[in-house]
Amino acid sequence: MATAALAAAKLKRRSNADMNRLRHPPPPPASGDATIRLKLLTIGAAHSGKSCIVKRYCEGRFVSKYVQTVGVDYGVKPVDVDGTMVRVNFWDLSGHSAFLEVRNEFYKDTSATLLVYDASDRNSFEELETWLREAFRYGMKESIPICVCANKIDRPRKVSESEGRKWARDRGYDYFETSAQSGANISEVFECAFRRALRR
Numbered sequence: 376m377a378t379a380a381l382a383a384a385k386l387k388r389r390s391n392a393d394m395n396r397l398r399h400p401p402p403p404p405a406s407g408d409a410t411i412r413l414k415l416l417t418i419g420a421a422h423s424g425k426s427c428i429v430k431r432y433c434e435g436r437f438v439s440k441y442v443q444t445v446g447v448d449y450g451v452k453p454v455d456v457d458g459t460m461v462r463v464n465f466w467d468l469s470g471h472s473a474f475l476e477v478r479n480e481f482y483k484d485t486s487a488t489l490l491v492y493d494a495s496d497r498n499s500f501e502e503l504e505t506w507l508r509e510a511f512r513y514g515m516k517e518s519i520p521i522c523v524c525a526n527k528i529d530r531p532r533k534v535s536e537s538e539g540r541k542w543a544r545d546r547g548y549d550y551f552e553t554s555a556q557s558g559a560n561i562s563e564v565f566e567c568a569f570r571r572a573l574r575r
């Protein structure tokens with residue numbers, strides 16, 4: 376089946392109620408609740424490891440089987456950022472081009488973004504510009520903190536650390552060498568994103 380048709384079929388399997396829940400997450404509690412909320416996005420090529428990075432951070436585990444994200448996945452977690460309790464909403468977007476129509480609804484009101492590529496797959500690095508263009512086009516503000524993750528550093532590399540670092544530095548973004556498999560730098564990249572989002 377063609378990729379777009381396959382994506383449509385998978386989306387169909389997601390019930391309308393499910394998609395509505397994703398589009399309209401529970402509203403913030405009524406007045407008096409001073410909880411700070413952050414919206415964190417993970418974007419980048421399909422198979423680069425976005426969902427595994429979020430899972431490693433939120434659940435402390437790694438899943439080696441590839442389970443493609445169907446459109447978008449959502450999760451929420453209270454996080455202590457330097458003594459401030461913050462409720463983080465994680466929006467993990469599919470990297471497949473077939474899901475653009477689902478993704479484009481989720482770029483607005485983003486507090487911070489993890490822009491992920493697979494350091495063992497050169498194409499995923501070369502796609503980074505395209506990801507930024509898509510995100511800005513659909514409402515992600517250029518002023519938000521962006522942390523670049525060179526993921527899968529436990530595998531043989533196709534993109535060197537210096538090349539990845541330079542790409543991020545030239546655009547004023549933070550850069551982390553991560554492995555969702557080993558856990559390397561996973562908490563560090565999220566902490567950096569949360570801190571920078573809170574400082575804005």
Ligand SMILES: Nc1nc2c(ncn2[C@@H]2O[C@H](COP(=O)(O)OP(=O)(O)OP(=O)(O)O)[C@@H](O)[C@H]2O)c(=O)[nH]1
Binds near residue numbers: 556
């Ligand atoms: N060796 C290694 N494998 C990883 C790492 N991170 C993810 N993987 C594997 O890479 C594959 C893709 O991971 P996902 O997290 O599903 O990728 P994704 O970017 O969310 O993909 P989409 O949802 O399709 O956009 C899975 O088989 C993971 O087990 C890593 O750091 N090291």
Ligand SMILES: [Mg+2]
Binds near residue numbers: 426468469
């Ligand atoms: Mg995924």
